Amino acid sequence: MSGDSVSMKTIDLRSDTITQPTDEMIEAIVKAHKSGRFGDDVIGEDEVVNELQEKAAKILGKEAALLVTSGTQGNLISLCSQTSRGDEVVVEKQSHTFMFEAGSMASIGGLYPKPVEGVRGYILPETLESVISPDDAHYARTRMVVCENTHNYAGGTVTRPEQIKALASVAHDHDLKVHCDGARLFNASVALGIPARKLVEDVDSVQICLSKGLSAPVGSIIAGSTEFIHAAHRTRKKLGGGMRQAGIIAAPGIVALEKMVDRLNEDHENAKLLYESIKDIPNLVIEKPETNILFLGLQNLNINQMQLAEELAKENIRVYGGYGVRTRMVTNRMVQRDDIDHVVTVLRRLLK
Ligand SMILES: Cc1ncc(COP(=O)(O)O)c(C=O)c1O
Structure with a gap:
C-alpha cells in the first residue's frame, strides 16, 4: 500500500432516494x-x-x-x-x-x-x-x-x-x-x-x-x-x-x-440498531422506528439541527440540516451495519 491517506466513505442518511442503481x-x-x-x-x-x-x-x-x-x-x-x-x-x-x-x-x-x-x-x-x-x-x-x-x-x-x-x-x-x-x-x-x-x-x-x-x-x-x-x-x-x-x-x-424488496429488512434492522444505540442519550426525543426512518428531536439539547448536520458532515455523515425542527435519518442500501456503529459513536459525542 502507498502512504496516501485512504479517503473515508460518506455515510449518507439524508434519504433512501440517494441509492445508486445496482x-x-x-x-x-x-x-x-x-x-x-x-x-x-x-x-x-x-x-x-x-x-x-x-x-x-x-x-x-x-x-x-x-x-x-x-x-x-x-x-x-x-x-x-x-x-x-x-x-x-x-x-x-x-x-x-x-x-x-x-x-x-x-x-x-x-x-x-x-x-x-x-x-x-x-x-x-x-x-x-x-x-x-x-x-x-x-x-x-x-x-x-x-x-x-x-x-x-x-x-x-x-x-x-x-x-x-x-x-x-x-x-x-x-x-x-x-x-x-x-x-x-x-x-x-x-x-x-x-x-x-x-x-x-x-x-x-x-x-x-x-x-x-x-x-x-x-x-x-x-x-x-x-x-x-x-x-x-x-x-x-x-x-x-x-x-x-x-x-x-x-x-x-x-x-x-x-x-430489492426483501432486502429492505436490512434497512429496518439498521434503523432499529441506530435507535437502540442512542435512545438512552439524555433529553433526546426519539421514537422506535417501524421501518427505515428515524427522527431525532433536539429541542432539549445544546445543539440545533443545522449545527448537528454541520458537525456530522465533518465526520463524513450526511443528514439534512433544515428538515423542519427535527433531524431525519433514513437508512438505505448504501449504508451498512458498520457505518451505523460509526454514526452512533459520533452522535454520542455530539449529543452530550
Ligand atoms: C411519502 C412520499 N410520497 C411521495 C414522494 C414523492 O416522490 P418523488 O420525490 O419521486 O416525487 C416522496 C418523496 O420523498 C415521499 O416521501
Whole structure:
C-alpha cells in the first residue's frame, strides 16, 4: 500500500432516494437494448415498460398500472384523474401530498386540500367522517381521501390493512375515492410480513416509488382499475409525462420489484440498531422506528439541527440540516451495519 491517506466513505442518511442503481439494473438496461425491446411508450410500444406495468399491477393486485416519472407526478395524476377541479381532498396534515409536493394539487389540479390531524400519520375513520362536507352549495364537494403508507413525516410509520379497510369503508360510504401514497409501500409490507397487495386491497389508486429504498434510478408506478389507468394515461400526457424509450427506466424498475424488496429488512434492522444505540442519550426525543426512518428531536439539547448536520458532515455523515425542527435519518442500501456503529459513536459525542 502507498502512504496516501485512504479517503473515508460518506455515510449518507439524508434519504433512501440517494441509492445508486445496482449493476444488475444497468445490465438489464443493456440487455433490453441489445434485444431491441425499447419502443415509443407514448404509443404503448416499449415492451419493457409494458412488462413492468403488468408485473406491478399483479404485485399490487390491481387491474392495471402505469409508469410515471416520479412519486409527486404519480400522486398528482392519481388525484386529478379521479376528481374534478374545485373538489375537496382530505389529506393528513403532515402528508407528503400536502406538505412537500409544491402545492401541486391546488395549483395544477385545482383541488382544495382539507388537512386533518392523523395518529402517527393515519387518518382515523371518525376524523374523516367528521370533515366530509355536507351536500350544500356553500361547500366544495369532498371527493377523495389520501393515505400515506409508510408515513414519512410521522417517522416511517406503518398503516395496517385493517386500518386502511376501516378508512376506506367510511370513504366509500360517502362516495369518496381513496388514494394511497405508497412511496414506501414495500417498507410497510416487509415490516408487517404481508404482501403489498394486502395493503392496497381497499384503495382505488396507489402510487409506489421505484427510486427510493428499491434503488432504481427513476420512476414510480400508479395502479388501480383499468378505467382509472385509462384516465391517468391522459392526465400523464397533459402533465408532460409521456415518455419515449422509457424501457431504460423500466428495466431497472423490474429488477427493483423482483430483487430489492426483501432486502429492505436490512434497512429496518439498521434503523432499529441506530435507535437502540442512542435512545438512552439524555433529553433526546426519539421514537422506535417501524421501518427505515428515524427522527431525532433536539429541542432539549445544546445543539440545533443545522449545527448537528454541520458537525456530522465533518465526520463524513450526511443528514439534512433544515428538515423542519427535527433531524431525519433514513437508512438505505448504501449504508451498512458498520457505518451505523460509526454514526452512533459520533452522535454520542455530539449529543452530550
Ligand atoms: C411519502 C412520499 N410520497 C411521495 C414522494 C414523492 O416522490 P418523488 O420525490 O419521486 O416525487 C416522496 C418523496 O420523498 C415521499 O416521501
